[in-house]
Amino acid sequence: MAKNNLQISRGKSIADKIKYPFSVASATIKNAWYDLTVIITNFFRKLTGADKRTKTRSQKNRLIGESIFVWALLAYPLLQFCICYVGVNLNSILLSFKQYVLYETETGDIAYKWQLLPINDFFKNFKDFVYDMTNDITMGTIVSNSFVAYLVSTCIGLPLNLMFAYVIFKKVPASGFFQVMLYLPQMVSNVVISMMFSKFVGESLPNIMKYTFGVEMEANLMTAGDTIFGMNLFYAIWAGFGSQLILYAGAMSRIPVSLIEFGELEGITLLKEFWYVVIPMIYSTITVFLVTGIAGIFTNQLALYNFYGGGASFHAQTIGYHFYVMVLGEGSSTIMDYPYASAAGLLFTLIVAPITLVGRHFLEKYGPTVEF
């Protein structure tokens, strides 16, 4: 095969000049990749004696070679899966029946070790968690916050993502600029965005409200008990455009042009095009986020750790944040909370798994079926 001799022209515009070094780097990487693949394949040909082979390989040998290829490539991913997914989750189940206890070593030192709970108190971690859920008044707020956060992200965030992706897909004026602005929060570290947001809202917004609209703001919206959760929800939507938007826009770009043109010739409005053509055509992509998002009820942390570290007011806390803060840290007191958090996680999984399966079933049964 011929080597890729990629010719890169410098171009005349400023954008071309900026892109030039990247294009050169890209071409260099492609050429280097090609050279590397030739070296590797030649090495293996020599190693296996394939370059000296004159006879055609039998069907059986070909199948063996294919099996070796498949197993060689899958060895690491499967091992990683066994340890880091299966192992971690089995350990999570085990942890929920364990405790971290003090004991005296042979040398007389004091140390900690993991121990299974005694049989008469085997479900202690689960009982503790259920007790806290039913008796701790703050947990009620935390749970309701988690559900509200999920509903807001699904009922407001998802439609906004879809509509903005559609606007980009239709290439409205300045759609490139809109793309950059919409993806900006995802591109830039969320610490940067959250820091700008919190300082702007906390320090500048009161001034703007006072001198522009004559409204005196008594407290910082990011810390006041009445507004803290609302502001965090707003931030989650405001800074939440990104990967979903890219995937929706990508799915829309795959819709056959002839279908869109047919609709245009029939004179359908853009609302009808969006509702009757675009949504059904990208339905499979939407279901991915709808179905997998259900687990977000128990994992969504909003951006609470960005704004408040481990000390967010319970008015704003979600379940995801509550347990995240619980297990962070290095000391033994933090590690002691692992079994409790694992038990809670196991119970949440038992709740969310059937909801997810039922949700998926309904989405597939009653949603549009489109293949293209």
Added chain:
Amino acid sequence: MNTKRYRIKKPFYKQVFPMAIFILLIVYVLSMLIPFCWAIFTSLNTHVRYIENSIILKNDTAWVKFCKLFYIPVETMLGQEGFTFDNYVWAWNNFRVDSVGNGVYTEVGELFLNSFVYSIVATLITTATHSITAYISARYSHHKIAAILYPIVIVTMLLPIVGNLPSELNMMRMMGWYDRVWGLWLMKGGFLGTNFLIFYSGFKSISWEYAEAAFVDGASHFRVLVQIMIPLASGTLGALALITFITYWNDWKVNIQYLPTTWPMISNALYRFQSDGGVPGITTPRRMAGCLIIATPLIILFVIFRKKLMGSLTIGGIKG
């Protein structure tokens, strides 16, 4: 006589729905631009001027009031003083981390290098694992082991395990991976998740006839993968690798969760700017300067690769 009438589509600006979204989009963009512009102006202010700007006096002219409202350095706008870049110098010099707490700081150069090495290696491992497993699953599904990969991914997405962070940390401690960057690379280098589905969809859409032609010419499976399939999937590969790199680069929680004392990174150094006690002498203008130092290279990177990112990625469904 044929009296067929052709209806003409209204332009988008004469339709309510797209105009409503368009206006919403403009409002959103303004809401994003205002804090950014505010951050830029604030970073060019001294702390004293920043405080002064928050007090609007009755005898201020309309122009001065406007400048003060948005923290625009009034003196600079009136031509009395220039912009100050001291905050950028200060922020650059204070991007340093004493992760062990023994007074030995990791300086800004090493922080950037750590971030770069961590992100590059993690991206290479993750992208390679996702793409290879997706390729095998999409094209070698007649092998039993390859056939179960796709259902595994779907099942893990449909049956999400909630709250396994304690177990993950516990396992990492047991295996000696905790607080080791290579341990984290191994832990993160799995094939589960939406990236697998994107690669799967990408490899499925590439015609297998290219591979068959190469096999007839005597190419091995490995050669077909590296010299035909990967170049054909380079658009998806590049876009996902870039997104993955940025995700790892921005992941400031890595140091808090997995690498508390070793391998400090720039994203974590920036996080320390957030709290008043995080870095001695921190002020809002200095914070904003630090934010902009970190944000600017990524914004430039995105503007350059925007077209390659958007439209390169499509995901299939989750039908198992």
